[in-house]
Amino acid sequence: MGRATRCARALAPLALVALASSHAAQNSFSKLAVGQRISDLSADGSVAVGTSGFGHFRWSEAGGIVFLGGYGPEGAANRAKISRDGTRVCGGSVDPTSGQYALSLYTDASGAWTQLAGIGAPCLAEVSSGGAISGDGTSIVGRGWLGCASAHALQWHASTSTSTDLGSSSSGGGSFASGTNLDGSVVVGWEEDALGSRQGAVWVNGVQTLLTDAASGLPLGEARDVSDDGTWVVGVGAIGNGYQAWRWSVATGGQSLGMLPGVFDPRGGATAISADGRIIVGFVHPDGTPEVFAEGFLWREDLGMVGLTNWAIAMGQAVPAATLLSLPRALSDDGSVIAGVARVGGGGAGFVMRMDELVADRWTISRSGGGAQSLALRSAPANAGKLYVLLGSLSGTIPGVSAGSLVLPLVPDAYFAARLNAPNAPPMSGGLGFLDASARASATLTLPAGFDASLLGLVAHQAYAVLDVPGSGALLDVSNAVSLTLVP
Known part of the structure; x- marks a missing residue:
């Protein structure tokens, strides 16, 4: 188990209820x-x-x-x-x-x-x-x-x-x-x-x-x-x-x-x-x-x-x-x-x-062709080098998870829990890591052609949180949400 994974699992419960620090969100x-x-x-x-x-x-x-x-x-x-x-x-x-x-x-x-x-x-x-x-x-x-x-x-x-x-x-x-x-x-x-x-x-x-x-x-x-x-x-x-x-x-x-x-x-x-x-x-x-x-x-x-x-x-x-x-x-x-x-x-x-703070290159993936949604993560410059975790929800964005003055725009559900427990597990890569020197990162959600037909019509929302790791473990920033709809 890598350092980032150990940190995320240890600090995730704290991160979702911690008071926001003085770092400003870029949104x-x-x-x-x-x-x-x-x-x-x-x-x-x-x-x-x-x-x-x-x-x-x-x-x-x-x-x-x-x-x-x-x-x-x-x-x-x-x-x-x-x-x-x-x-x-x-x-x-x-x-x-x-x-x-x-x-x-x-x-x-x-x-x-x-x-x-x-x-x-x-x-x-x-x-x-x-x-x-x-x-x-x-x-x-x-x-x-x-x-x-x-x-x-x-x-x-x-x-x-x-x-x-x-x-x-x-x-x-x-x-x-x-x-x-x-x-x-x-x-x-x-x-x-x-x-x-x-x-x-x-x-x-x-x-x-x-x-x-x-x-x-x-x-x-x-x-x-x-x-x-x-x-x-x-x-x-x-x-x-x-x-x-x-x-x-x-x-x-x-x-x-x-x-x-x-x-x-x-x-x-x-x-x-x-x-x-x-x-x-x-x-x-x-x-x-x-x-x-x-x-x-x-x-x-x-x-x-x-x-x-x-x-x-x-x-x-x-x-x-x-x-x-x-x-x-x-x-x-x-x-x-x-x-x-x-x-x-x-x-x-x-x-x-x-x-x-979170920008997607596409908002749909088709069952007939499959494909990948590329996500660009852009946090505030003060958060360079800090830990991020990219989470998701199939239940929408409102009311979201409140953490002091910040709100992570995702409704917790089974998909949210799965992503929290294994942020880099398929279909997501880059779901957990450290922001680079410019406070940026990238992630990709990939689905193959012919994915399970029962998933058609689902709308998944993604958003990320930044934690003060290394540091106090406090929640520093949350992003906007982006959507992905699964279509025929």
Whole structure:
């Protein structure tokens, strides 16, 4: 019997009732002041940007809010967006000499806003307004005015410091670009006809495609975001798909994502998608109400659409009381950090929710093919070198096991006991060990093809605990839960 196994068996009963030490868990929930609304995240979720009445701002857990200036009033055409590395921000600013408002770029190197080229004459004092920045920071998209008669989607290129008019195929209508992929080769947004109806649009290297629902063939609503490789586009529902949030690809056409129950006369929209397209967040709200009065959702193929607030609590996140995660707007690349606007009373406050202590590469294993779920364990840096044990439950995550201020989000059952007694026994490898110098580890749950048919439909949840071994044996940290569903 190895040292880690002896320690775990000796200390496991203590660990599940011990008071938490002073080490902080890496999973976290941060809520900003009412009126400070977050709109985007860097690739790893460590930096967020948003807008308030005082202009655009950047936020990090360590540094809090830093106001960047720029033009402040919140609006769909005036939200700050950030590059993958967190060093370049797009938004809006006002030229102090001319008084004109325009799409602008803020860089760490300059410490200031630079207005970008428009595509035509301004409308009153507005030249252009912002939509998004590419992951590599070399392309910015939004809307540019062609006088007050029309406005078109535009794309600014860092290589030439010029903007391209992406055009509109609608006679008398305009267009708007709201998102772009990693390298700027794919731009998404919408086209508006002369009567104001909006249809989702994609521009690939400047060539436009209007988006339709695969089932009905009717137009989809505004496109809001796109995966890093440009394959998947997400957006807002329209009458042709029952006003449901949707995702679209060239191969599949538009696919509706469903609705949350209990919302009167619902209208849904997807606002952000992970880099690989596997995780989508968005909102469902009653018709005629602002998006911030919506209920936020998370969508995955294995889960379908679930209410974001309840899902986060079930996975072990400490969402504050009387806080509804109503309008998620941004995801980190791997989807483990979610940010947006929470409803607190009658107001909207920015939130950043980290659920990245335990991350899975998949959420289903099929009986026909078998397979492995790879798990990445990421604890707080102070826990480097400490003992971890990865546990599981077939009975869900609520109420979990309370240990002082921490809650391990697993309901104890026979599977929990089996994993506690033999953490590294099949089907799990890496279920017990010591975190490395970066407080990380990995584990794998493997099932062969043709596993027992009686297991079909089971949902297993995994989460881990970190113990002060070597040391006092106290419980230092618990992770969020991740799920695995066994399918045919």
